Every structure is written in structure tokens, then in C-alpha cells.
Amino acid sequence: MMSTGVQWIGTLGPGKTERWYTWGWNPALHVVWYMMPTTPKSGAPELGWEVAVERANATQCTYWITVKNLTNVQVTFEGRYAILS
Known part of the structure; x- marks a missing residue:
């Protein structure tokens, strides 16, 4: 069974790049990470x-x-x- 969650909430200024880390994960797990903007801006991707x-x-x-914030x-x-799972 798959489980999902939010590990952190971040904010990036225009064109900025930052690195986050999260530790203590079981290496036997298959974990996929993805970013979801909560700031709406239609017309183009916001994050990479x-x-x-x-x-x-x-x-x-x-x-x-x-x-990386791909916007202005x-x-x-x-x-x-x-x-x-």
C-alpha cells in the first residue's frame, strides 16, 4: 500500500535555487520526492x-x-x- 505526505513547506524567491535535506529514512523503502506549488501562476512550470x-x-x-523557482x-x-509499496 502506498503512503504519501508533506515533509516540508518552502518558499523560493524569483529564479532562486535552494537545497533541503531530510534524514533518517529506511533505505529499504522506495521513496519518490515531488514538489507541489501552492502559489498559483498559470501558463508555465513553476518549479524544477x-x-x-x-x-x-x-x-x-x-x-x-x-x-529551483522557474518563475519571476x-x-x-x-x-x-x-x-x-
């Missing part, structure tokens, strides 16, 4: 992101998520995850 992973130890991993206005967004 990349995910990197660190195996912190035998039982935990850390995800490093870099998010401030964007607030949710950093969401889905744990696939």
Missing part, C-alpha cells in the same frame, strides 16, 4: 527539482532535494513524498 541520496549508515539514508515571482510549495 533534483534528488540526491546519501547512505548515512546501514539503517538510514538522507535525501538532498534541490529545488516568489513561489511557496510543499515538499511531498510517496512511499511506494
Whole structure:
């Protein structure tokens, strides 16, 4: 059974890029990360992101998520995850 949630809420200024991290995840899980803007702006994509992973130890991993605001206005967004079954 799949589970989903919001790990954090972030805000990026126009054209800005920042990196977030979240730690303590079980490396046996298949986790998908995605960003959902909560600031409406129609006509074009608002966010781009990349995910990197660190195996912190035998039982935990850390995800490093870099998010870029593709617009010329401030964007607030949710950093969401889905744990696939």
C-alpha cells in the first residue's frame, strides 16, 4: 500500500535555487520526492527539482532535494513524498 505526505513547506524567491535535506529514512523503502506549488501562476512550470541520496549508515539514508523557482515571482510549495509499496 502506498503512503504519501508533506515533509516540508518552502518558499523560493524569483529564479532562486535552494537545497533541503531530510534524514533518517529506511533505505529499504522506495521513496519518490515531488514538489507541489501552492502559489498559483498559470501558463508555465513553476518549479524544477533534483534528488540526491546519501547512505548515512546501514539503517538510514538522507535525501538532498534541490529545488529551483522557474518563475519571476516568489513561489511557496510543499515538499511531498510517496512511499511506494
